[in-house]
Amino acid sequence: MDNGNKYPNINIAGSKYPNPASKDMAHGYTNHTQIKWNGILGDISIQPISNKILKVLQVYPNPEEGILNVKLNKDGIISNPLSVTIVDQEGNSIISEAISDYTEEKNVVKFQFSVKELEVWDEFNPQLYTIEVNSEGEKVTKTFGNRSLGHKNGELTLNGHRIFLRGNLECVIFPLTGRPPMQKEEWLRLYQKAKDYGLNHFRFHSWCPPEAAFVAADEIGMYLQVELPHWSLKVGEDQKTFQFLENEANKIIADYGQHPSFIFMSMGNELEGNFGMLNDLVSELKEKDSRHLYATTTFSFQKPVGTRPEPQDEFFATQWTDKGWIRGQGVFNEFSPNFKTDYSANSKQVEIPLISHEIGQYSVYPDINEIEKYTGVLQPLNFIAVKNDLENKNLLSLAPDLTEASGKLAAMLYKEEIERALKTPSFDGFQLLQLQDFPGQGTALVGLLNAFWESKGAISAEEFSKFNSPLTPLARFEKAIYKSGENFIATFEISNFYKELKDQKLVVSLTNSTGAPITEEVIENIDLSIGNNTSLGNLEVPVKVDTADVWELKIKVEGTDFENSWPVWVYPATSIKPNREVHITTSFAEADQLLKEGKKVLLNPDLEDLNGVEGRFVPVFWSPVHFPDQPGTMGLLIDKDHKALADFPTKEYTQWQWWDLCIHSKSLILDELSIKPIVRVIDNFVTNQSMGNLFEAKVGNGKLIVAAIDL
Known part of the structure; x- marks a missing residue:
């Protein structure tokens, strides 16, 4: 099997890498995160093909109406009626009935039946079922989740309810093997780590993962975005290349389309070129498989494409709109700290689900202790070079402190980045770049975890999930620094994409650096709907201090683990007179x-x-x-x-x-x-x-x- 780079314009070339083998940037084919391999990963087998009539089975759930639509490819004449059974994950029979009312067109049979007994699939309840269709002793089966995906008034919905994607990128970063896992257990471990940090979504940057990744995501409740394997700036210039990509797209939805975790599909990363052809491809895919939402590209630097959705787009991932930035990377260094702000002014005009693109990218100093972890096929030559340089400059003893201090800053910036997204009613999610390090492209150590998904000591999963959670308490206040004579004023809200909660109680406290209380308020009888629950209350406290201090504002939903906190610095109003000496x-x-x-x-x-x-x-x-x-x-x-x-x-x-x-x-x-x-x-x-x-x-x-x- 030849995995060679046979098609022109698949890759964007990295201009800073002298070795031609390292220029390719698309993660479906790159030296920057995985080795370039030939052959087949996983299993290969040869099986005899019987002359059975029943072939491929596909199911299209509609849980809002309690209906399951079924499409069955056949090769020959089937008897009447068909026998259909649905069992749950424990093997319990949920539905068993005969289907006589179906349509036949060429080699395809279609029918629908009521499945109101089935639970819906989502991140909180990843319930799976297996459907079996029998005809005169022949049978075909398919595992599925009872879920439907859509968008309503620009909001992303699952099973008719709004959801919010707290996402991370996966760029084929597997340092021990240089290739993606083929075992479900390895993907389950990776997804569980992400869930511990409050994430519910993975974007596969310019590649499509193997079957095991979908199976694991189905079981654990993770929402996936897959992409065609290119990062092209010349889409459509080579007809054979575009035909290859079209074939890949059709194979992806045919082979993986049944997985409930597969919610988004993009035609590639930051594409440029002929968007007429990309719109046509998306239209074709939407017609073939409506179980996913599609986009022509995941962001683009080609304007006006990157500033507003294309006609066929069903979701829009971008770092800015025609109104301005919708991520902190373009904001935090230019404007003084402000915790009242969200991205509504630049995003409310977007009429389809909006995802902020590759937020973060804050570098953390290398963890030199990571060197010894590379026991597989890859060598950490970049880390070794940094270590040698520090040794030559007598700075090596500082390395752990440099990693921790830079990591703490990155974690703080990620917190504000995520909270601004959660505060924006027109947002439907964000995609971090990223929770774990990216060891390629000259070394992009932007992770709070290393490339092995291990903590670098900057922030724990428990701390991170306080502000990155299905339900997150949020506060809006004007600035980070106050002086005596001013008032500290904060308003409270809750981003709730967990479930509707009635008669909740918020406990809001303000304490000084010793933990002594400054004030506390309890806000009762709060009903939390799905979405942004704003204007839940406010706190106004006069600042009266003789010495500088740091206060902590904390909001907690009483009786739950949902809480969040922020530091505020307070200073006396009087100037310090310099010592005459x-x-x-x-x-x-x-x-x-x-x-x-x-x-x-x-x-x-x-x-x-x-x-x-x-x-x-x-x-x-x-x-x-x-x-x-x-x-x-x-x-x-x-x-x-x-x-x-x-x-x-x-x-x-x-x-x-x-x-x-x-x-x-x-x-x-x-x-x-x-x-x-x-x-x-x-x-x-x-x-x-x-x-x-x-x-x-x-x-x-x-x-x-x-x-x-x-x-």
Whole structure:
């Protein structure tokens, strides 16, 4: 079996990879996450074909009307009537009846019958059934889930009820084997890990997984999106290529179409080219199999395609619309922290289900301890190169702290990213890029888990699922920082895609850093419908503090595990008067003279007088190798117990109260100095420079603190 790259324009070529074998980017055929293999994965067998009449069986459930539509391919004449039996997963017979009312057209038999006894299939109740059709001793069987998919008024529905996709990408990342698993158990393990983190959806980026992935998703209740195996910028230019893709599309829906977990199908990733041909292909597939929703592409940089749905699209995955961004990557570094915002202004005009495309992509520093886990066919040459570079620069001891601090920042950004999506009534889901690392494309370590789906210590599954859950308490408040004399005002809402809940009680609390209560409110008699439950209550508290502190706002649905929380920083309104023994200056010359006199100096130069890396809050995007022309830092590593920060509450990693300080700063390169910064700026793992924007030193008999921040 030849898996060679035989068809032109299947792949987008990665321009930064000199080895021709590494240029291909589509995950159906790439060196970036899997090895290139030839032959067959899984099982191959030869079986005798009998001259049976009954052939392929397909079922099309309609649970809203309690009907099952059946299509049976045959080869010959069948007797009348047909015998139909449906059994559940335990083998119990649910329905057994004779069918005499059916239609025959050429080699296809069609009929329908009542199945009101059957439970519906979804993420909370992945109930499966097996239907058996008999005719004079011959029988065919099919396993199915009783579910129907649709969209109503732009909202994604399953079994007539609205759902929300909390998704993750799967890009053929299997470091031990270099190829996807063929066993159901391995997929069940992977899906369960995702469910532990609150996810309910997987997008297979530019590839279609094997049968085992569908079977496992059916059993555990995971919603899947599959794609044709290309990432083309020249769709339609080669007729043989397009015919191959059309054949693949028809094979996918024929072989996997019966799986209830198979909800979305896209014609490929970020396609460009002839969208007339893609619209025609989608129209053809919709006519053949209505059990899924289809899209011409999963986002596109070709305008206007990427800004609004195509005529045949039944869902729309994008990172922006014609109104602007609908993901945080284009927002969080440009605007100060604001927790009132959602994406409604840029998305409410979209009239089909809307999914935010590849959100996140916040790089985390490599976990050097991961090297020893590569015991299979792949070697972690990228991690080894980073380790060697750190050793040469005497920075290796910092590696665990760099991983944790950058990971904590990424987790915080993912939290706000997800909450904004959940707050947006016109959204139907998001797709993370991604929960686990992407080891290809020059090393894109964007995961809170490593490539083996193991925690990197940034955030636990329990913590992550607090804000990524079927039911998520949410708060809207104006900013992260308040000072005495202001009022902290928050409003509460709940994103509920779990089930309708009557007469619920919300407990809202505000506590200080010692856990002492500031205020608590209980909101009773709340009915939670499916969707966005807004304006459930509000909290207004005057800020009165003499010393800086960090408060915690928490919302909990009483009697459940559903809760969520947010930090808020509060400061006294009065300015701190500098110690008269400390001389504050923006001048290098003045600082030099004062230090020669043995003085204590705080040097806070104008930023334009400093050579350094532009200050930035959000960590490097995706991969500093794949996208080298970007500000390349990865957050802060902070000596939180240092006396310089005694009146500035902080963790050892970046939080929202650092936003203004990071944006208005320069990261100074300290490679040639034996200095441990008070605030270390984490460089990206390509250059691994020692950097900081707040540090101290002895200069002669003088003492110096340098703040490369516009204080």
